[in-house]
Amino acid sequence: MSETAKIRNIPMWTISKRFKVSYAHRVFNQDLLDSGMTPKCVSLHGHDSTIVYRINASSLHNDMVLDYTLLKKKFFDQNGIFHAEELDHKLLLSTEDPKVKDILLMTGVSSDEADELIHKAKENEYYQFSRNGMRVILFPFVLTAENLSRFLCHQFLKLVNVLAEKYGIKNIDSVEVCFNETDDTEACYSEFEVVVVDD
């Protein structure tokens, strides 16, 4: 280091909030390579999962990274943003699942309705409906913890944009969503803005 170089310490706070959800899904493309083990996630099954929303900020707004109250589902709902707790007690289905239509038919929808629901989920980021007491969310991706954490993080980033534009809260540097499918497993997704310089 040259004698004129200066070190600048950048502060960083991290806050997090956890949400517990129970849901059913299957991972139709689990293959476990050539381990010889049975890919049991191919079968419909359920999880009691914990989802963690994490926020990093190098400065505070009103002496807080963000008021935890603003991470409640109610606030996401007010702004039309999907919150992790929306997954609770739902059947999660992937439009990519070769059996998706068969499973949809079991909920009581007609064949035409099933096609329409799959189309709507593919056109949008997700689509949810209820029928005969069954509450279903269709997603246009395979339902792994990795893909769910990315989806929830993208929704969370929408909230950050709303907070910045509507309320002038601009101290949030990055957010991360970790999806703990079980007590022993965790998949995290975060996204950062980087400046790309062309050669």
Ligand SMILES: [Zn+2]
């Ligand atoms: Zn599972």
